[in-house]
Amino acid sequence: MYVSDLALNDFRSYREVVLALEPGVTAFVGQNGQGKTNLVESVAYLSTFTSHRVAADAALVRQGTGGAVVRAKVFHGERPTLVELEIVAGKANRARLNRAPARTRDVLGVVRTVVFAPEDLELVKGDPGVRRRFLDELTVLLTPRLAGVRSEYDKVQRQRGALLKSAGAARRRGGRVDLTTLDVWDAQLARAGAQLVTARTKLVRTLRPHVAAAYEQVSAGQGTARIDYRASIDVVDEVPDPTAEELADGGAAGDVARAGVEAREEALLDTEAVTTRLVEAMGRLRDREIERGANLVGPHRDDLVLSLGSLPAKGYASHGESWSYALALRLASYEVLRADDTSPWGRDGEPVLILDDVFAELDTRRRERLAGMVAGAQQVLITAAVPDDVPASLAGVRFTVHQGQVTRA
Ligand SMILES: Nc1ncnc2c1ncn2[C@@H]1O[C@H](COP(=O)(O)OP(=O)(O)OP(=O)(O)O)[C@@H](O)[C@H]1O
Ligand SMILES: [Mg+2]
Incomplete structure (x- = not known):
C-alpha cells in the first residue's frame, strides 16, 4: 500500500498542511525542530493510534487548539481509501472511512506502517514493556x-x-x-x-x-x-x-x-x-x-x-550490534506484514516504511545495507536533518521542511 495524499490540521506544529505523495522513496530534509518527524508521525499514528514518541495524545494536538485532524488517501493496489482521524486530547478518537463515520477499530489495519526510529534501540536495551508493545502493535496490525x-x-x-x-x-x-x-x-x-x-x-x-x-x-x-x-x-x-x-x-x-x-x-x-x-x-x-x-x-x-x-543481547550486545538487532526486528516486521494476505484490504498488506532520523545513527556500512534492503519497498518516507546522511541509493522525491513549510525540492 502507499499514501497518495496527506492533510493535517492542528497536528503538532502544523496549522494546516496538504501534501501529495508518491510511491517509492520520499525524503523530508531540514534543520532540527522544523517539523519533519511531525509529518511522518501523523502517518504512523493512522496505523496504530499511538505515537513512537509520546504515550499521551495531548502532545499531538497543536498547542492552543482543541483537536487535530489527520486525513490520508491510501491505495491498496488500485483501490483508494480515504481515512480520517480526529484526535481530541483526553477523548476517544473519531474516525471516518471513505467519508462515513467508522469505529476506530475498523480503521486499524487500513494504514500499515513500520517505523524505524532512534527510540528503537530501547527494543534491545530497554525494559520488557518496550518489547511487549512491539509484539502487540504488530499483532494488532x-x-x-x-x-x-x-x-x-x-x-x-x-x-x-x-x-x-x-x-x-x-x-x-x-x-x-x-x-x-x-x-x-x-x-x-x-x-x-x-x-x-x-x-x-x-x-x-x-x-x-x-x-x-x-x-x-x-x-x-x-x-x-x-x-x-x-x-x-x-x-x-x-x-x-x-x-x-x-x-x-x-x-x-x-x-x-x-x-x-x-x-x-x-x-x-x-x-x-x-x-x-x-x-x-x-x-x-x-x-x-x-x-x-x-x-x-x-x-x-x-x-x-x-x-x-x-x-542474550540485553546487557551483552555492543552498541552497533544492538542497532543491527533493532533494525532486524523492524525489517522482519516489514517482511511479515508484506507476506500477510489475511487483511480485508486485499493482498496488498505491504506497509509504508518510515525511517525517522535513523541514518544519522548508523555507520556507513549499516546505512548502505539498510538502504539496499528498503529500496524496493512500495513506499519509504525518510526524515533527515543532514541531506548527505541519506544514502545516494535512496534517491527519490525530496521535500524541504522549514519553519513548518513543506516544499518539494
Ligand atoms: N502539540 C504541539 N503544538 C505546537 N508545536 C509542537 C507540538 N508538538 C511539537 N511541536 C513542535 O514541533 C517542532 C518540530 O518538531 P519535529 O519533531 O517534527 O522536528 P524535526 O524536524 O523532526 O527535528 P529533528 O531534526 O530535531 O528531529 C518542535 O519545535 C516542537 O516544539
Ligand atoms: Mg525529527
Whole structure:
C-alpha cells in the first residue's frame, strides 16, 4: 500500500498542511525542530493510534487548539481509501472511512506502517514493556480484532490489581477478604490473557526466521540472532527454559534445547489450555498476590528474549550490534506484514516504511545495507536533518521542511 495524499490540521506544529505523495522513496530534509518527524508521525499514528514518541495524545494536538485532524488517501493496489482521524486530547478518537463515520477499530489495519526510529534501540536495551508493545502493535496490525482483547486485558488487569491491593490492606488490618469477586476477575484475566499469549507466541514463531535473516544481512554475517517468547506462565509452571548458550549449541544438547522450546511454544498456542493454566496459577499464587497487591502472572509479565549467538543481547550486545538487532526486528516486521494476505484490504498488506532520523545513527556500512534492503519497498518516507546522511541509493522525491513549510525540492 502507499499514501497518495496527506492533510493535517492542528497536528503538532502544523496549522494546516496538504501534501501529495508518491510511491517509492520520499525524503523530508531540514534543520532540527522544523517539523519533519511531525509529518511522518501523523502517518504512523493512522496505523496504530499511538505515537513512537509520546504515550499521551495531548502532545499531538497543536498547542492552543482543541483537536487535530489527520486525513490520508491510501491505495491498496488500485483501490483508494480515504481515512480520517480526529484526535481530541483526553477523548476517544473519531474516525471516518471513505467519508462515513467508522469505529476506530475498523480503521486499524487500513494504514500499515513500520517505523524505524532512534527510540528503537530501547527494543534491545530497554525494559520488557518496550518489547511487549512491539509484539502487540504488530499483532494488532495483523489481526485488528486483538486490539479489543488487548484493551480488555489492560482494563481487567488494572481492576484486579486494585482489588488485590485492597484485599491485602484488609488482610493486614485483620479484616475479611471477599474472594468470590476475585474468582470472577481470575477467569476474565485468564481468558483475555491467554489470547494475547497465543497471538504473541504465534507471531514470534513467524518473525523468528525473518529476524535471523535480517540480522545476518544488516551485520554482514557477524552473528546469529534468535528471538524467543518467555511467558510468565511458563516461569510459574517451571517449564524448562534453555539458555541462549544451550539453544546455540550445534550438537545433541542444542537439539534437546530446541525441541524443548518447540514443545513449550506448541503448548502456548493452545489458548484453552493456557486459560486453564493461568486460572490454576492464580489459584496457587493467590496468597502471594494479595500480599504483594499485584497481578503476578499473565502476558503483562512476559518478555521477548533476544539472543545473539550464545549470549542474550540485553546487557551483552555492543552498541552497533544492538542497532543491527533493532533494525532486524523492524525489517522482519516489514517482511511479515508484506507476506500477510489475511487483511480485508486485499493482498496488498505491504506497509509504508518510515525511517525517522535513523541514518544519522548508523555507520556507513549499516546505512548502505539498510538502504539496499528498503529500496524496493512500495513506499519509504525518510526524515533527515543532514541531506548527505541519506544514502545516494535512496534517491527519490525530496521535500524541504522549514519553519513548518513543506516544499518539494
Ligand atoms: N502539540 C504541539 N503544538 C505546537 N508545536 C509542537 C507540538 N508538538 C511539537 N511541536 C513542535 O514541533 C517542532 C518540530 O518538531 P519535529 O519533531 O517534527 O522536528 P524535526 O524536524 O523532526 O527535528 P529533528 O531534526 O530535531 O528531529 C518542535 O519545535 C516542537 O516544539
Ligand atoms: Mg525529527
